[in-house]
Amino acid sequence: MKHFAVLLPMKDEEKSKVHRAEHLQFLKEKEEEGYIFAKGRFVDGAGGLVIYKGENLEQVEEMVKKDPYVGLGARNYEIHEWEMNLS
Template identity: 50%
Template sequence: MSYFAAFLKMKDLELSQTFRPYHLSYLEELEEQGKIFARGPLEDGTGGLVIYIADNFKEAKEMAENDPYIVHEARELSLHKWNMTTGK
């Protein structure tokens, strides 16, 4: 398993507010499946971050692109493989 960071840059605030319940429901379903490591909004209001757990980039991209925020063009997606390291 690998980690993939999905940055969801704010594109349309009104659409983001409209699709927020669907976005949260979608992520909750993926969390129940063990496909989410972490998630949350950026404090400055410019978007959010989701860390997906997937076998490969293709799988992570499919999950990220099916997020209602992306499907309805409320947010812009930037997806990157994340090589997580931990402190001491």
């Protein structure tokens, strides 16, 4: 599996507040399915970052588009394949 960094910059702060529980449930499900390596919000309120695991960009983008934050217009998204370096 490859890793993909998904930036979720803030688009609509009010929608983000309203749909937070749905977004967190979505992430929990993806984590239980083995598709999430790490996740978290930016403390400055600019959005968040999710590191997905997947076979290819298309697979990950399909998942990201199902995130309520993205689908309901609370956040934009940007995906980059990420090469992890632990040294």
